[in-house]
Amino acid sequence: MIAATFTACKKEEVISDAPSITNLEIGTNNNKTAYPGTDIHLEADLFSARNLAGVQLTIKPKSGSGWNFSQNYTEGFANIKNASFHKHIDVPTTAALGSYLVTVTVTDVLGKSTAVVSDLEIKYDPTLPNATGFEVGLNTAGNDLHVEVSISAINKIAKIEVEVHGSAWEKDFSFTDVSMVGLTNYNFHKHLDVTAAPKGHYHVHLKIVDQLGKENEFEEHFNK
Structure with missing residues (x-):
């Protein structure tokens, strides 16, 4: 069988x-x-x-x-x-x-x-906050990101937000410095800790918010 x-x-x-x-x-x-x-x-x-x-x-x-x-x-x-x-x-x-x-x-x-x-x-809105001379730069050690920009805001600055993001890492930073809030012109200069960011290409988004809630965004890039 x-x-x-x-x-x-x-x-x-x-x-x-x-x-x-x-x-x-x-x-x-x-x-x-x-x-x-x-x-x-x-x-x-x-x-x-x-x-x-x-x-x-x-x-x-x-x-x-x-x-x-x-x-x-x-x-x-x-x-x-x-x-x-x-x-x-x-x-x-x-x-x-x-x-x-x-x-x-x-x-x-x-x-x-x-x-x-x-x-x-x-559309056109002449009262939007604006940024000129936006620049970013990473130090040799790769842990400190220099961010600098000249800001103008007819309706006065309320806060500035910076988002750093790549394909595998992202971090948000928010600033409401007393020396900045309420001004119409300000030179924004910060050093951001990006130690945890792995190697790669990164976008830096700068958002300016004025005291009427109007927002405007600007972008730069860097490689780590």
Whole structure:
């Protein structure tokens, strides 16, 4: 008598879902507003069961002519399932005012894609706090980050926030120095402890908040 053993073949799991984009933010506190000569904050959570391949960001006028922006991003997104998309895009001083569309498109390794479209208004506000001469620099030891900038705020300074972030490390610093709060002009000069930050490329976001709650953000970079 011959006994035969049969082994059932398991079907491989078929993943058909397209990648997803959630928690999209456009502008400070998702206000969907930008101003010429500053930058605009964009952030979203990305997911793909098959692994991400890349992200495309486009900004264009709703109608007629105006500022156009298009950029593909793969570094920090390719071949992983989850990612946080966080960018600050410079808005040219010559950007035409008006209504724009922001499109974020995420593509997975099999070519499936998902796009999310959001409104953006570019407007002019001469009373926004402003920054000039923004500079950052890391010391030789790699533990002290020099941050300096000249600030002007018609509605008087309330606080300054500095965010330092890379792919594997992030830290927020908030300043309400008595010598600064209530002034319309101030030379902001700080040394931030970044000892814990691993080697890599970092973004430094400077946010100025005035006493009417108006905010403006600026960005610089450094390598460690």
